[in-house]
Amino acid sequence: MDTWLLHRMRELRDLQGVIGLATWDQETYLPAKAGPARASQLSTLRGLYHERLVDPRLGDALAQAATQTDLSEDARAMVRVLTRERDRQVRVPGALVKALAEAQGRSLHAWREARTQKRFSLFQPHLACVLELRREQADAYGHDGERYDALLEGYEPGMRVARLTPVLTALREQLIPMVATLASAQRALPALFDGRRYPQDAQWAFTMRLLKDVGFDLEAGRQDLSIHPFTGGTHALDVRLTTHVDESNPLPALFSTIHEAGHGLYEQGFSPEHHATPLAAAPSMGLHESQSRLWENLVGRSRPFWEHYYPHLRAAFPEALADVDVDTFHGVINHVAPSFIRIDADEVTYNLHIALRYELELLLIRDALPLDELPAAWNERMRHYLGITPPDDTRGVLQDIHWAWGEFGYFPTYTLGNLYAASLHRAARRALPDLEGHVSRGELLPLRDWLRTHVHAHGFRTPAEERVRDITGQGLTDADFLAYLRDKYGALSGVAL
Numbered sequence: 001m002d003t004w005l006l007h008r009m010r011e012l013r014d015l016q017g018v019i020g021l022a023t024w025d026q027e028t029y030l031p032a033k034a035g036p037a038r039a040s041q042l043s044t045l046r047g048l049y050h051e052r053l054v055d056p057r058l059g060d061a062l063a064q065a066a067t068q069t070d071l072s073e074d075a076r077a078m079v080r081v082l083t084r085e086r087d088r089q090v091r092v093p094g095a096l097v098k099a100l101a102e103a104q105g106r107s108l109h110a111w112r113e114a115r116t117q118k119r120f121s122l123f124q125p126h127l128a129c130v131l132e133l134r135r136e137q138a139d140a141y142g143h144d145g146e147r148y149d150a151l152l153e154g155y156e157p158g159m160r161v162a163r164l165t166p167v168l169t170a171l172r173e174q175l176i177p178m179v180a181t182l183a184s185a186q187r188a189l190p191a192l193f194d195g196r197r198y199p200q201d202a203q204w205a206f207t208m209r210l211l212k213d214v215g216f217d218l219e220a221g222r223q224d225l226s227i228h229p230f231t232g233g234t235h236a237l238d239v240r241l242t243t244h245v246d247e248s249n250p251l252p253a254l255f256s257t258i259h260e261a262g263h264g265l266y267e268q269g270f271s272p273e274h275h276a277t278p279l280a281a282a283p284s285m286g287l288h289e290s291q292s293r294l295w296e297n298l299v300g301r302s303r304p305f306w307e308h309y310y311p312h313l314r315a316a317f318p319e320a321l322a323d324v325d326v327d328t329f330h331g332v333i334n335h336v337a338p339s340f341i342r343i344d345a346d347e348v349t350y351n352l353h354i355a356l357r358y359e360l361e362l363l364l365i366r367d368a369l370p371l372d373e374l375p376a377a378w379n380e381r382m383r384h385y386l387g388i389t390p391p392d393d394t395r396g397v398l399q400d401i402h403w404a405w406g407e408f409g410y411f412p413t414y415t416l417g418n419l420y421a422a423s424l425h426r427a428a429r430r431a432l433p434d435l436e437g438h439v440s441r442g443e444l445l446p447l448r449d450w451l452r453t454h455v456h457a458h459g460f461r462t463p464a465e466e467r468v469r470d471i472t473g474q475g476l477t478d479a480d481f482l483a484y485l486r487d488k489y490g491a492l493s494g495v496a497l
């Protein structure tokens, strides 16, 4: 490939890396007074990135490369991925980008105020404005009559409403009765977090041990603390994870670390020859999330995992866990109960929270639901899907930041992550017949290596669903996820699901 084009690809990656560093720092160590300066620095860097990306010379070089017949398969994929990203950016007029950024800022502010006052009506006019601009943006990107597709494409390239809706609807119809059965069948569990103390140092040490065992390379990354855990960084050899420690409850730190490590292993697993190219990225948010959910839920909440780790956890917190055995602990971390807040939901009810959001945001983008009816539509679905009614809008329609930020099309990637995770885990069990034995001995590297070979190393070469199909023999399906839930929660609750 043309050296100018390769050089430009490297420049774009470098800019992304520095933006990643400044963003990570903003969420971890930035002194309080430096906020406005950092916002300005990031805005300048993003402007430079945009300028470099929409540069007509890059458009010409990509168009020229696309006609070359002697390019390797990887080089063709690089050209395809960067062309797609550039085309999307070029199609949106600068005035619309600016209007969206300003509307997002106002909307975020109004959303915070509306949450404090528990009143959706304060947020409603700002949501209307962001929605209208996102519809305009969808039209600018282009679509076949379904605007939501153009937005979904930004998070889950290749996925379409026509493909997604039947899968999510069928999943919803299976989950509603499963949740109702489990809610009445589970045994009562002791409160592990009432007045018990889990010192920060011991939590930190335990999470660092987990990172080492799972094969996260601490010489090519690090872990720090933040309010909301995330994975960021500058490069595949500089991956920054964060976790959150609560001294009254060790679960947020444990499961945040395992979750973010799943994301981090993906980032560290890109092929070295792709590092300075557009291929050092996941092909979709859903596939990225499949890695975090696979480690967090299918491994980290499994019985074999805690057979190995529970004695170590108990040794780390000898007082708090003195009267708690592994069965009880395993029951507590897999307790299923309808709840109002998505981010606190268990893995069975979680996808009903997503179904609700997906259905509503699809109606909103289609302009088929008047905004003043949104809180009631939310509450009605909560009643129907989970059997509970939010006591106020803060625990209902106002709980997530996504819509305030204009992120329509993002929510379904969480469920795609869960479904892909279950299908990939099933394939891993077939390929590694002693996987459960490995996990029960704390040997996590065979699974990491299998994921690295089959998922991580491919980067952005093939679309997410195609990658999954190549591995499992089938594309998007709810069958593996439902089979996993029926097995696990049937055994835990003692009832057939």
Ligand SMILES: [Zn+2]
Binding pocket: 259, 263, 289, 292
């Ligand atoms: Zn995640």
